[in-house]
Amino acid sequence: xxxxYTAASMGSSARAASDTVVVGGGVIGLLCALRLAQAGARVTxxxxxRPGAQASSAAAGILGPxxxxxxxxxxxxxxxxxxxxxxxxxxxxxxxxxxxxxWRCGALIVGNDENDLRARAQWMRTRGLAAEFIDGDAVHxxxxxLAPVRSGLFLRDEAQLDxxxxxxxxxxxxxxxxxxxxxxxxxxxxxxxxxxxxxxxxNVFGCDTIVITAGSWSSLLPGLExxxxxxxPIRGQxxxxxxxxxxxxxxxxxxxxxxVPRKSGRVLVGSTMERVGFDPRTTPEAAHLLQTxxxxxxxxxxxxxxxxxxxxxxGLRPSTPDGLPLIGAAPEGPGVxxxxxxxxxxxxxxxxxxxxxxxxxxxxxxxxxLSAFDPARLAIRSSLC
Ligand SMILES: Cc1cc2nc3c(=O)[nH]c(=O)nc-3n(C[C@H](O)[C@H](O)[C@H](O)COP(=O)(O)OP(=O)(O)OC[C@H]3O[C@@H](n4cnc5c(N)ncnc54)[C@H](O)[C@@H]3O)c2cc1C
Numbered sequence: 001x002x003x004x005y006t007a008a009s010m011g012s013s014a015r016a017a018s019d020t021v022v023v024g025g026g027v028i029g030l031l032c033a034l035r036l037a038q039a040g041a042r043v044t045x046x047x048x049x050r051p052g053a054q055a056s057s058a059a060a061g062i063l064g065p066x067x068x069x070x071x072x073x074x075x076x077x078x079x080x081x082x083x084x085x086x087x088x089x090x091x092x093x094x095x096x097x098x099x100x101x102x103w104r105c106g107a108l109i110v111g112n113d114e115n116d117l118r119a120r121a122q123w124m125r126t127r128g129l130a131a132e133f134i135d136g137d138a139v140h141x142x143x144x145x146l147a148p149v150r151s152g153l154f155l156r157d158e159a160q161l162d163x164x165x166x167x168x169x170x171x172x173x174x175x176x177x178x179x180x181x182x183x184x185x186x187x188x189x190x191x192x193x194x195x196x197x198x199x200x201x202x203n204v205f206g207c208d209t210i211v212i213t214a215g216s217w218s219s220l221l222p223g224l225e226x227x228x229x230x231x232x233p234i235r236g237q238x239x240x241x242x243x244x245x246x247x248x249x250x251x252x253x254x255x256x257x258x259x260v261p262r263k264s265g266r267v268l269v270g271s272t273m274e275r276v277g278f279d280p281r282t283t284p285e286a287a288h289l290l291q292t293x294x295x296x297x298x299x300x301x302x303x304x305x306x307x308x309x310x311x312x313x314x315g316l317r318p319s320t321p322d323g324l325p326l327i328g329a330a331p332e333g334p335g336v337x338x339x340x341x342x343x344x345x346x347x348x349x350x351x352x353x354x355x356x357x358x359x360x361x362x363x364x365x366x367x368x369x370l371s372a373f374d375p376a377r378l379a380i381r382s383s384l385c
Contacts, residue, residue, distance in 0.1 A: 020209040020361070021046060021198045022179075023186050023221070026056035027163070027346050028339050029213035030170040031354035037177040039358050041209070045174070046200055048185040052167030054215050055346060058315020060238065060260045060270050061166070062251055063159040063348045066124055066131060067107045067258075074372040075324060079345065080129075081368055082352035086159060089351055093169050096176065100166030103263065107158035107251035110139055110149040110297070117153045130156045145247050146298050149254070160251060160260060163347060186214070189223035191332045209361055211337045212330065216278070216318040218340035225331040230378045231341045233316035235274040237286040239294070240311040241304045242266050248298065257293035259301065267301055269294045273317075273344075282314045319343045320378065327356055327373040337361060338375045 022033045025047030033045045047053070062068075063086050065079025090102035111117060117133055124131035132154040134142075139152040175181070184200035189210060191197070198205040212218050216233035219226045245265030252259040260268040269290045287310075295302020304310075320326060320341035330336035337360060339353050352368070359366045 019207055020044070020211065021205045021207045022211045022213055023189075023198060024212070024214035024218070025051035025171075025181070026054055026213065026215050027052070027059075027167070027170070027350045028056075028215070028342065028353055029211070030167065030174055031350045032211050032213055032339055032357045033179045034170060034174040034177055035354040035358040036209075036211070036361060037174065037179045039362060041361070043179045044182055044205060044207075045179050046182045046184050046186055046198065046203075046205070048183065050183070051171045051181070052163070055236075055315040055317050056167060056215075057163055058236065058238065058313055059163045059347050060258070060268050061161045061163045061347055062107070062258070062260060063102075063161065064107055064155070064251065065158075065345075065348060066129055066155045067109065067158050067251065067253060068345055068348070070120065072123060072127055074369070075345075076127075078352050078368060078373075079348050081355075082349050083157070083159060085351035085355065086161070086348075090161075093173060096173060098169035098172055100169050101162035101262075102159060102166075103161070104157065104159040105250055105261070106154065106156040107253065108139065108142060109153040109155070110146065110151070110252060110254040112150045114151045117151050121153055124155075132156070143248060143250060143252065145300055146252065147296065158251060161347065162262065166347070186221060189221055189332075189336065191223070191330075191336045193333060196335045209335050209337070211339060211357060211361070213339050215340060215346075216316045218318060218326070218338065223332075224336075226326075226338075226375060226379055229321070230326065230375070231318045231320060232275075233278055234319045234343065235276050235279065235314055236271040236317055236344075237274075237282055237290065237312065237314045238271050239269045239287060239290045239305055240266055241269075241301065241307065241309065243301060243304060247300070252297055255293045255296040257290065257297075259294065259297055267294075267298075269301070269305065278316060280314055280316060282312045286314075287312055317343050318346070322377075325349065325353070325373050326375040326378070327353055327370055328360065328375050330375055331379040 069076040121133040188199040219230035248261035326338040
């Protein structure tokens with residue numbers, strides 16, 4: 001049972017097909033829509049401005065499960081699965097003459113706390129992952145323009161992509177797979193045992209399946225039963241500047257931030273974690289902080305970033321109270337699914353999230369244990385309060 005009709009055509013016979021509606025066109029919505037369409041669903045993606053308008057375009061594009069996780073756990077396992085899926089996704093895009101500028105560049109965490117880096121190397125190797133503790137000379141050999149450090153952790157399997165390129169590629173791939181895009185502002189979800197409806201400003205979409213991928217706005221949608229603070233924004237600010245190409249080769253973490261070099265020589269510096277509600281503005285204080293991080297890690301870059309051509313932007317990461325994403329059935333009952341709250345790792349976790357949502361929607365057993373990400377954990381907590 002499905003229907004999709006514009007407000008203008010309501011009551012008339014003009015209808016278009018859709019049995020799945022994806023709400024929100026960031027990386028998570030685009031990937032879920034793509035995979036569901038490839039699995040045979042008729043998918044409509046409803047995005048209120050343009051695909052990638054929010055956090056997804058602001059991201060650095062690090063695909064770093066080892067870089068991001070300080071201990072083993074479900075997020076690491078999910079991230080490792082997703083990092084592997086990214087390589088396959090890029091091949092799939094390349095076969096269509098598209099690209100997300102995926103690059104298995106490797107990552108380097110530098111610092112002076114040798115014990116911490118040794119301990120991280122140890123648990124990663126125990127897990128069977130590539131992780132090499134190296135001394136300051138070896139760091140210098142890998143990255144000669146970095147400031148001297150005593151030690152580093154080299155993670156050769158970490159990767160990156162360019163979020164802007166990847167959004168463009170995924171949008172085209174989703175269109176080619178049959179996803180229909182609608183620019184509209186979703187205002188309400190209604191769902192019960194018998195019917196599901198997405199009410200937007202200019203359209204009402206009747207459907208079998210709804211997937212909520214609205215980033216930081218996911219738990220604000222009227223009609224949903226999760227508490228409004230199930231997903232809240234955390235602002236991140238970034239700087240970028242152009243260096244002569246070939247100066248930096250790896251993602252570099254340290255000094256409270258990170259550097260991400262593109263093949264073109266552009267280098268991104270990130271990032272802040274600020275609880276400021278839905279305020280998307282950049283601030284001079286953050287620019288100063290990020291310049292200091294860059295100067296500590298790579299003095300040349302610090303100097304370049306004080307120049308006039310430095311780019312500065314901000315985005316709102318979707319966060320959850322326990323820092324884990326929401327992936328699974330929404331509390332409202334059958335046919336409504338959540339894929340949100342990916343905080344600092346939405347790009348990394350996108351392919352595994354889309355894989356999991358597609359398996360759940362099709363009624364298959366997911367490839368990985370998703371219990372840590374079950375949205376019900378937040379609904380239960382709210383009802384106990
Ligand atoms: C500065 C910064 C750096 C980051 N770096 C990385 C990184 O290196 N690696 C990584 O993996 N992740 C990174 N992230 C995190 C990553 O960007 C996010 O986790 C990811 O983009 C979340 O994707 P999303 O699709 O859930 O949300 P979004 O990209 O925010 O998309 C949600 C979409 O829903 C739409 N929407 C909302 N409400 C409605 C409505 N009512 N009707 C219709 N549409 C609606 C919005 O317009 C938006 O387009 C970074 C984030 C920031 C801010």
